[in-house]
Amino acid sequence: SSELAQPPSVSVSPGQTARITCSGRTLSDQYAHWYQQKAGQAPVMVMSKDTERPSGIPERFSGSSSGTTVSLTITGVQAEDEADYYCQSADSSGTWMFGGGTKLTVL
Amino acid sequence: QVTLRESGPALVKPTQTLTLTCSFSGFSLSSEGVCVGWVRQPPGKALEWLALIDWDDDKYYGASLKTRLTIYKDTSKNQVVLSMTNMDPVDTATYFCARILRSGWDGAFDVWGQGTMVTVSS
Numbered sequence: 726s727s728e729l730a731q732p733p734s735v736s737v738s739p740g741q742t743a744r745i746t747c748s749g750r751t752l753s754d755q756y757a758h759w760y761q762q763k764a765g766q767a768p769v770m771v772m773s774k775d776t777e778r779p780s781g782i783p784e785r786f787s788g789s790s791s792g793t794t795v796s797l798t799i800t801g802v803q804a805e806d807e808a809d810y811y812c813q814s815a816d817s818s819g820t821w822m823f824g825g826g827t828k829l830t831v832l
Numbered sequence: 833q834v835t836l837r838e839s840g841p842a843l844v845k846p847t848q849t850l851t852l853t854c855s856f857s858g859f860s861l862s863s864e865g866v867c868v869g870w871v872r873q874p875p876g877k878a879l880e881w882l883a884l885i886d887w888d889d890d891k892y893y894g895a896s897l898k899t900r901l902t903i904y905k906d907t908s909k910n911q912v913v914l915s916m917t918n919m920d921p922v923d924t925a926t927y928f929c930a931r932i933l934r935s936g937w938d939g940a941f942d943v944w945g946q947g948t949m950v951t952v953s954s
Binding site: 755756758760762767768769770773774779811813815816817819820821822823824825826 | 869871878879880881884892894895928932937938939940941942944945946947
């Protein structure tokens with residue numbers, strides 16, 4: 726089982742706000758990064774170091790962190806945002822890890 | 833432009849050893865902080881980190897597969913190779929390589945290859 730816990734699914738209507746959470750003990754002192762994976766494609770990083778949006782990622786994507794939980798928020802969800810989202814972190818033993826993934830459905 | 837591309841056999845038999853190559857361009861694996869890692873994804877399942885090698889030739893492996901994995905780099909060829917022994921049908925997955933820019937124990941997989949599908953079947 727993953728050391729980073731994500732809800733299996735989140736559903737929202739277009740234009741609404743989607744929030745995807747990721748919880749894990751390592752997040753209290755390590756950053757989390759987020760990836761979007763559309764069907765049949767490689768993952769793409771959409772958030773780095775909890776809150777840093779890489780170049781080219783729309784402003785509607787934002788990140789936050791509190792204690793052992795991080796969140797990826799998509800404000801004004803669009804149909805093209807439908808995808809699987811994974812959080813990722815590491816720990817001081819040299820272990821990198823991914824969450825179990827969250828399927829975002831745009832209704 | 834940073835690119836990575838995985839190559840290797842599409843089909844392996846049970847008990848065989850899988851060897852995958854990640855060929856990359858646009859960055860140097862000799863530069864401090866630069867790493868290349870491998871991640872796999874069984875059909876319909878989540879991403880699983882497998883292994884990582886850094887600029888200083890330090891190697892890290894996921895606990896569940898550590899005894900079966902070997903990662904090494906050929907800096908002159910801009911390649912990272914992953915081998916996995918004793919393949920089993922449950923190892924059927926898409927295998928990705930990615931660049932990681934590491935700072936301490938932090939590092940994001942900022943650029944990914946397209947992935948290569950490996951099926952394990954007799």
